[in-house]
Amino acid sequence: xxxxxxxxxxxxxxxxxxxxxxxxxxxxxxxxxxxxxxxxxxxxxxxxxxxxxxxxxxxxxxxxxxxxxx
Numbered sequence: 475x476x477x478x479x480x481x482x483x484x485x486x487x488x489x490x491x492x493x494x495x496x497x498x499x500x501x502x503x504x505x506x507x508x509x510x511x512x513x514x515x516x517x518x519x520x521x522x523x524x525x526x527x528x529x530x531x532x533x534x535x536x537x538x539x540x541x542x543x544x
Contacts, residue, residue, distance in 0.1 A: 483515055499523075 482497045485508055492511035495502040496519060503518045505511035 481519060483512060485511060 483494045484497060485494045491504045492508045493504045494511040494515040501518050501522050503514035505514045
């Protein structure tokens with residue numbers, strides 16, 4: 475089941491590139507024009523919001539991190 479959803483994007487220019495960042499979801503993209511950046515953002519959002527499909531069970535491993543006391 476799929477549905478269309480509308481998100482808000484902030485768009486700005488950085489040098490030769492336009493950057494589009496979604497305000498509701500932490501996803502951004504870029505393009506050579508504002509419309510290209512928005513299309514790339516829409517593609518990135520669709521991919522980000524697609525539920526993962528595991529082809530095999532994930533491996534769970536411990537990760538040790540040294541943290542300094544505050």
